[in-house]
Amino acid sequence: MWRVVDLVEPNRHLALERRSLVxxxxxxxxxxxxxxxxxxxxxxxxxxxxxxxxxTALAESGIPLVLCGPDHMPRSMTLPVSGNYESAARQRDxxxxxxxxxxxxxxxxxxxxxxxxxxxxxxVGHRDHVGLAKLVATVRAGDPDNVEARAxxxxxxxxxxxxxxxxxxxxxxNGPLNYGYAILRSAVARAVVAAGLLPGLGVHHSNRLNPFQxxxxxxxxxxxxxxxxxxxxxxxxxxxxxxxxxxxxxDLVNAPIEMEEKVSPLNLxxxxxxxxxxxxxxxxxxxxxxxxxxxxTVQQQLDLDASSI
Numbered sequence: 001m002w003r004v005v006d007l008v009e010p011n012r013h014l015a016l017e018r019r020s021l022v023x024x025x026x027x028x029x030x031x032x033x034x035x036x037x038x039x040x041x042x043x044x045x046x047x048x049x050x051x052x053x054x055x056t057a058l059a060e061s062g063i064p065l066v067l068c069g070p071d072h073m074p075r076s077m078t079l080p081v082s083g084n085y086e087s088a089a090r091q092r093d094x095x096x097x098x099x100x101x102x103x104x105x106x107x108x109x110x111x112x113x114x115x116x117x118x119x120x121x122x123x124v125g126h127r128d129h130v131g132l133a134k135l136v137a138t139v140r141a142g143d144p145d146n147v148e149a150r151a152x153x154x155x156x157x158x159x160x161x162x163x164x165x166x167x168x169x170x171x172x173x174n175g176p177l178n179y180g181y182a183i184l185r186s187a188v189a190r191a192v193v194a195a196g197l198l199p200g201l202g203v204h205h206s207n208r209l210n211p212f213q214x215x216x217x218x219x220x221x222x223x224x225x226x227x228x229x230x231x232x233x234x235x236x237x238x239x240x241x242x243x244x245x246x247x248x249x250x251d252l253v254n255a256p257i258e259m260e261e262k263v264s265p266l267n268l269x270x271x272x273x274x275x276x277x278x279x280x281x282x283x284x285x286x287x288x289x290x291x292x293x294x295x296x297t298v299q300q301q302l303d304l305d306a307s308s309i
Contacts, residue, residue, distance in 0.1 A: 003033055003037050003039060004038075004039050004041075004183060004186075004250040005021060005023070005041045006042045006044070007023065007045050008044045008045050009025075009045050010045045010046040010047045010048070011025065011026075011045070011048070012025055012049075013025070013049045014041070014043075014048070014050035014051070014054055015050070015054055016051060016053045016054040017032070019034060019035050019057070020032045021035060021038065021054060021058075035057060035058070035063065038058075038063050039186070039190065039267055040065075040066060040183070040186035040187065040190065041058060041064070041065050042066045042068060042186065042250075043066065043067050050065075055078065058078070060080060062079070062080055062194050064189050064190055066182060066186050068182060079190075080193060087196035087197075090195070090196040090197060090278050090281065091198050093278075093281040093282050094197055094198055094201055094214075094281050097281050101280070102203040102204070103142035104141050104286075105217075105280060105288055106142055106143060106204040107140060107141045107142060108287060109217060109218070109288070109290075110139050110147065110220065111136050112221035112290045112294055113148065113151075113220045114132065114133075114135050114147070114151045115133065115136050115221075116223075116225075116293070116295060117132055117151060117155040117159075117224050118130075118136070119293055119295045120224040120227055120228045120231075121159060123295065124228070126158050128158050131154070132154055132155060132158075135151050148220075152166070159231055160231065173234055173237060175237075175240060175241060176233075176245060176249065177226060179241055179246065179249055180227075180229060181223065181226055183252050183253065184219055184223065184225070184226055184252060185212065185216070187252075187253050187266065188219040188270055188274075190270075191218075191270035191273065191274040192214055192218060192274050194271060195271070195274035195275050195278050196278065197274065197281075199213070200212060200213055201214055202214045202216065203217050205217050218270075218273060218274065221294045222266070222270075225252060225266070225294065225295070228296075233245055233248060253265065253266055254266065256296060257291055258297060259272065259289070259290075259291040259292070260289075263297055269291065273290060275289075276289030
């Protein structure tokens, strides 16, 4: 099982010992995790420090180090400069990808996202999932009609209630959503860098101040996984993130996802998605490999239901 180290308490020190991350407080060891088991390291706590040796080892291992603000949104993320021996050739293919290809990739990501949103509504028993699913067929290359935004307005009011507004700076369930997206973003970033691609060169996102444009593109279809987990626990999370809530969201990287008739943890699915994107950029395949339905397996949903009673 891949693990996410979430450093919440203040004045913790992180160091590297024998290829393991070690957490200490006032010289006392609180725990250690082998780097081979790490998915990401997320730091929230005030006064936290870490050694240069650890930061370098995390980068060399392709493990994102995410530094978050009080709203749980990442303020920075460190990744290795080169994550793959073929990275130069792959990054050239990525940079030279023609506009029609980039528009086609974005269309497929948006269609998968809306389909996943419809599945989320279906999982919570909302009958309007049928209406949302119908929007999938209307998405064209590049999404010039901005169907993604229309779907979002339809989706949020039905999943979280008519008074909910998705706002990264907002209160209520926005904080837990921010936190879950930070977990997902770090997992996607790891997969993208491991595939030898440039995380800052997107197919749709193009904010020059965003060094993770491609990451934000690829993560779109997987956002409803976070949404559904937050929805399932909203009674506990409305007032803010609890320890149990954080653990449930951090464990998202291990969520079982079915793709091509095989169930794998989300982190492995993301790696396959990123590798397929390399093939698309190289012209070896036309379509991005994505789960037919971006959703956790039914058994996992039953487990979530039982744990939230």
